Amino acid sequence: MALNTFKDLNPIQMDVLREIGNIGSGNSATSLSQILSSSIDIGVPVVRDLEYNEVIDNLGGPEQVVIGLLIRLSGDIKGMMMYLLKENFANKVTTTFYGKKTESVLALDEMDRSAICEMGNIMASAYVNAIAQLTGLFIDISVPAFCADMVGAIMSVPAVEFAEVSDRVLFIDDMFRVSDDEIRSNMILIPEMESLELLFKKLGVEI
Amino acid sequence: MSIVNVGIADLNICTGDNSLATYALGSCVGICLYDKNKKIAGLAHIMLPWSKDASKTDNMRRYADTGIWELYNLMKQCGASFPGTVAKIAGGAQMFQSNSAVFNIGERNVQAVKIVLNKLAIPIVAEDTGLNYGRTVFFDAQTGTMQVKSAMNPTKNL
Known part of the structure; x- marks a missing residue:
């Protein structure tokens, strides 16, 4: 069966996606700890498939101001x-x-924006590397684009671009503890459906 | 007095001392229609320019052409006069700077909205579009004022 939207994924496929989310997060946190040169306690990442408006609510409502790194x-x-x-x-x-x-x-x-973008670049590279190593697939990433604004407005960018694919995204919620500070990093991942098919094929997951 | 919420790819109308609101428009465009004499206000929140370019047609309120058309018909059914109804629009920002065409969806949305309103002969009397920041819109059915709020710029009453 061809995958057209996120809704077509069965529970096993969703589990695989969540597990990939976990592995990527672990890698990403390790690189974060190296850069910040302090030890990091990593909480278990929570990986869920959510609708756009659920992601927005999760981050404090549409008008909550956040940084988006695309x-x-x-x-x-x-x-x-x-x-x-x-x-x-x-x-x-x-x-x-x-x-x-x-x-x-x-x-x-x-300066701050560029430092945060670099941090995002390092975390994203580590994340994607984990998936690439696991699957043997080649994945390239762009330099992060920065925007600080209302989360609803930021989320409209992927919502518009993927409007015809899905109203759901993979939402990854990471908690780190860096020397007494609790830091939360949220990430959404939206693979194109054809890429997902390839990913599952490589991992031996039935489509 | 109550505030009627309009979600993404949705629309609604209200009258009397009520208002309409739509939150955090990014590249989307909010279209406010107002009949001053009958105090009928309408608001549509569109995401994409043209329905003919769509591969999925489950929600026609997502597109500028079909969304505005539906709002126009709803306003008419409720007694709004055409001509006699005006438009105010907000949104269509470019949230992330890039040269890619997909990123410039905000500008394409605004263009489409203007073409559709022009076809329906609805004049645009106020506009706060483009640039690079998100906007929240409140539209007052009593006065026809479109209030535009953003995270880092002062609130505008248009």
């Missing part, structure tokens, strides 16, 4: 991943890298 996937797996980050993540990056306290994601300057 990364495009190309190669064998095509699609989009997007990090959705709040103040405390930005603050951790800017204080660790150059001792600057961040209070609002709306007040970030060029």
Whole structure:
């Protein structure tokens, strides 16, 4: 059976996707700890398939201001991943890298934005590497594009682009503890359906 | 007085001392229609420009052409006069800077909305579109004021 939307996935396939989410998150957290050069306690990532509006509610409603880092996937797996980050993540990056306290994601300057984008780039690379190693597929990622604004407006970008594919996305909720600070990193992953078929095929999952 | 919420790819109308609201428009466009004499207000929240380019037709309110058309018909059924009804539009931002055509969907949405409104001979009397930030829209049926809020810019009453 051809996969047309996320709704066509059976429970086993959903489990596989969630497990891939877990493996990617672990890799990503390891790279985060290396960069921040402190030990990190990693919580078990929660991976769910949610509708866009459920993702928005999960992050505090449509008008909650967050940072969106948009990364495009190309190669064998095509699609989009997007990090959705709040103040405390930005603050951790800017204080660790150059001792600057961040209070609002709306007040970030060029330097801060570029540091956060680099962080996103490293996390996304680690994430995608995990999937690539597991499957033997070639996946390339774009440099992250940055936007700090209302989460509803940010989420409209993937919602519009994938409107015809699905109203659901894979939502990955990571909790880290870095020297007494709890940091949450949220990511959504939207692979194109053809890429998913290929991914399942490589992993020996029946389609 | 109550506020009627309009979700993504949805539309609604209200009258009297009520208002309509739609939250966090990014590249989407909010289209407010208003009959001043009868105090009938309508609001549509569209995501994509043209229904003819769609492969999925489960929700026609998603597109500028079919969405505005449905709102127009609903306004007419409720007694709004054409001519006599005006439009105010907001949204159509480019949230992420890039050269890719998909990213510029906001601009294409605004263009489509203008073409459709022009075809229906509905004049656009106020507009807050484009640029690179999200907008929340409140539309007051009593006064016809479109209030546009954003995260980092002052609130506008149009």
